[in-house]
Amino acid sequence: MTLDDLPPLRDALAAHGLMARKSFGQHFLLDLNITRKIARLAQVGPGDHVIEVGPGPGGLTRALLETGARVTAIEKDARFQPLLEAxxxxxxxxxxxxxxxxxxDEAAIAAGRPAHVVSNLPYNVGTPLLIKWLTGPWTPASMTLMFQKEVAQxxxxxxxxxxxxxxxxxxxxxxxTQLLMDVSARAFTPPPKVTSAVVRLTPRADRPAPARLDALQVVTAAAFGQRRKMLRSSLKALxxxxxxxxxxxxxxxxxxxxxxxxFLALADAWLARR
Known part of the structure; x- marks a missing residue:
């Protein structure tokens, strides 16, 4: 059996009686034209390693595999095991x-080699996962991610x-960062109440060192915690x-x-005062 022999996603879901779970923030992307476009925008292919979070029934997974990339798919919902194993x-x-x-542990999954993250992220964990990849010890080679359009903006x-x-x-x-495309709610099953968007993030060569990045998180949390106040007030504690x-x-x-x-200057100034 090859990827071309797999049944259509709707048929596979129906055969297993599977529906999206609201508690998991699930909305299935079943339009293969869109999943293939996302895979192209991710710029991955043979020899590349892709980490996909929340593959669900595997629509984007199939498109990524069609590029020749090697995919590690991380799924929390064990209901999809039969579809993904197929x-x-x-x-x-x-x-x-x-x-x-x-x-x-993405670093362990990547095993010391570059890995790209490409995902239609579950709505309820999209932002925490992004923060993890932006600020954590492991840095993806690139990220091509779908969010609610509000988050993408x-x-x-x-x-x-x-x-x-x-x-x-x-x-x-x-x-x-680059906003690549909008995705209509009609492309999903069930349709969400919002438009989605795909964003590509590529690590900067001048990415802040860990201590500077930690300081940036401190000063931005204070400054935007009271965003309508002047810096002299919102940063008073710092x-x-x-x-x-x-x-x-x-x-x-x-x-x-x-x-x-x-803000990087603020982070540097705060570090210098410590």
Whole structure:
């Protein structure tokens, strides 16, 4: 049996009586045209290792395998084991892990080699997983991820935009971010109440060192925790006006207007004061 011999996704789901679980944030992407487009946008192919979180019935998994990439799929919902094992029987390039991705050791999975993350992320864990990959000890070679469009905008927003906040600063300090495409709710089963979007994140060559990145998380948490206040007030516990001045920033501006370079300067100033 080959990948071409597998039954259509809708038939496979129906045969096993499977439906999406709201508690897991599941929405099945069954349109193979879209899953194949995501696989192309991920720029993966033969010789590449892809980690996919939340494959569900395996629509995106099939598209990734069609590129010739080797895929490690991490699925929390054991109901999908028969469907995913059927895909595994059709190829030698699929490694299945039934586990919680939030607790997964991606460094061990990657085994010291570059690995790309490509996923239609479950809505309820998408942001925590992204933060884990942006700030944790393991750095993906690239990430091509689907989120609710609101989250995608929060990742790619520029200073002064409504969506600009802590997630944008951390994402853009560590990666180059690009919003690639919108995906209509009609592409999913069941259709979510929101539009989705695919974002690609590529690690920056000047990614902050761990201590600097930790400091960036501290200052952004304080600044955006009270985003409508001036820096001299929102950063009061960290040094307030003196900290802003040391970073070369006007203490009277608000966090939502400070660019990524400004927040890195704040992180450096906070580290220097410790």
């Amino acid at each position: 895909i595994s029987q059709a190829t030698s390039n699929l490694d299945l892990r039934f586990a919680d991705a939030l607790a997964a 929060r990742i790619t927003a520029a200073p002064g935009e409504d969506a600009y906040g802590r997630l944008a600063v951390i994402a853009q300090a560590t990666t180059d 040094g307030g006006e003196a900290l802003a001045a040391a970073a070369g920033l006007d203490p009277q501006v608000r966090a939502e207007t400070v660019d990524v370079a400004g």
